[in-house]
Amino acid sequence: MPSDYDVIVVGVGGMGSAACAHLAERGVDVLGLERYGIPHAEGSSHGSTRIIRYAYSEGESYVPLLERAYELWRDLDADHDRDLLTTTGSLTVGPPDEGLVPDARDALDAHGKAYDYLDAAGLEARFPYAVDDDWRAIYQPDGGFLDPEQSIVAHVDRAHANGATIKGREAVTAWREDDSGVTVDTEKGTYTADHLVVAAGAWSPDLCPGLADHLTVERQVMGWFQPTDPAAFTPDAFPVFMVETGGNELYGFPRHDLPGMKVGVHHHRNEETDPDALAEPTREDEAHVRDALTDYIPDAAGETLGLATCLYTNTPDRDFVLGALPNAERVTVAAGFSGHGFKFTSVVGEILADLALDGRTDHPIAGFDPARFD
Structure with a gap:
């Protein structure tokens, strides 16, 4: 048949x-x-925004796929009546010698992508961050977010x-x-x-x-928080970001689509879950995300406006x-x-x-x- x-x-x-x-x-x-x-x-x-960036700490081997992904997103965007890709630039922030910053720099250098390498003073002069004096940041202009x-x-x-x-x-x-x-x-x-x-x-x-x-399902929580100065956190003023937090990463976006600024902590509680029994966000989840945001971008850590769960499916x-x-x-x-x-x-x-x-x-x-x- x-x-x-x-x-x-x-x-x-x-x-x-x-x-x-x-x-x-x-x-x-x-x-x-x-x-x-x-x-x-x-x-x-889901969740209104997802980061896209060439400053790829996960490995420079992903960058050629990103180059083609950008081409295809722009092609799809041209045919759709709402923006799919918004360019804000991206920031990668952390210690200079290990973790996100040197790994992202290696990926950018390997593929000839332009970026600014900022010391802590330079970062804080341009964006509302509070970081250790010896930290560094990479600003890469092609980063931004997608509407999932x-x-x-x-x-x-x-x-x-x-x-x-x-x-x-x-x-x-x-x-x-x-x-x-x-x-x-x-x-x-x-x-x-x-x-x-x-x-x-x-x-x-x-x-x-x-x-x-070889596949582990993990529960992840995203939060939306009201900045004290909303005008400083628009897509025109504030890039998407990844910040080293001692083993995990704080990530986030400028204000878009929903009230407040969306942030999360990558693998925030390393919590395995059943996708058919996904637990709602808790006060503990909220505190975990808020604490990280308060440490590094305190002007963004105003009132909580929303929380949502999503799922990671991880490989070893x-x-x-x-x-x-x-x-x-x-x-x-x-x-x-x-x-x-x-x-x-x-x-x-x-x-x-x-x-x-x-x-x-x-x-x-x-x-x-x-x-x-x-």
Whole structure:
């Protein structure tokens, strides 16, 4: 029997929506299946803003992917009626000899990206920070933020415009592979395809049991706080930022879309969670984020205006999982983005289309091979 679709994509969040768009643009008959609404606030692709930056402390090998991601974001932005990418510049702040600052500087130097290297006095003269006298900061002008919800909308709109079928509120319950293709069971029906892409975020361990031992789901809390001088924290005046906090990082954004300034502490409590039983923010969460903000950007630490939870899906090495699922030649997986993946959504969609259709990609993803944990 012929397959219902060429490719089925499970998960229509950041990565899955981009995969649907790129596949449909190539003339592929694609079905996207999402367990929640599109977009939604139950997973990893919400909260109004996500940082994008070339000052990449996570490793200079990511920068070529970022260059392509920026190109694709600008292309998508041009077709959408709301801004997806806002350029503010980015700041990376911390001790000069280890951690965020030297790692970001190495990444920028390796790829010839322009930046300003500031001492503590220079930083505090330009922006409302309070840091140790021996600290340093990197200001890189291309940094900024993406609107995650609108990015998903834009990718889904492009997928629809090219003939894709997208279904929300339809959870996948099982899938299986045989010589003729893949079969996907949901709460509402059964579908077949030549290839399956799993981009299910925190639900990837359930759908890809062979990877479950290498994917840890973590609860993360974001907060919105009212600055004492709101005019100093607009996108025109205040860059997105990462600040070293002794093992974790304070990250945040200028005011945008929602009242107050959004901030968080990366891996703030290292708290594993069940994605189907995600706890609401607590006073302890609020205090953890507020304390870090008060230490380094005290003028931003006014009244609490909002708190929200989201999910990280972490790998042991904090690098992505992107490639063929071991022992399933018709299945490609995108998972384990470890709290720093959304900025790559546009290019990951392109990569997933390459892998689903050709079994290979020209993008540098060898370090993300799902088989590396075996």
